[in-house]
Amino acid sequence: MSPESHPEPDRAEFVQTVLEWLDEPDASTETIDDAFALLADQRRRLLLRVMRTYDEEVTLPDAAEEVAVRETGHSVTNISAERVTEVYLSLYHDHLPRLVDAGLLAYDQERDLVAPDDI
Incomplete structure (x- = not known):
């Protein structure tokens, strides 16, 4: 894979970190969706x-x-x-x-x- 295919290498790390956080049993699906909706803008x-x-x-x-x-x-x-x-x-x-x-x-x-x- 060329470096151009991943212009922001931190993006993958960030997504992985978020996915690990999402595996925590504390937050409901609704809470997670609401948080992402707030942060989407x-x-x-x-x-x-x-x-x-x-x-x-x-x-x-x-x-x-x-x-x-x-x-x-x-x-x-x-x-x-x-x-x-x-x-x-x-x-x-x-x-x-x-x-x-x-x-x-x-x-x-x-x-x-x-x-x-x-x-």
Whole structure:
């Protein structure tokens, strides 16, 4: 096999690690499926990473900026306000409620603050 057939060698290791974890009898099939569904979206994964990085309350606008930075690889000064607004709205309406419902994040709507919960 040529090296080009496996551009990301860590991927196979990661999948093997996950499969070993799945062999543990503690988690139900539904729990596993729910976890994969939550992690399937890159924006949700980025938000979780942002919250793990700061490990404290962050305003949702600041979290949206950081997610946009990580999505694009650009500094915040090189990202349009429209892009940050789009990220904010998708976090607010879609991704954040899912993560709050799962018990991973807490959200204070009155203060527009996101906080790690069980991260």
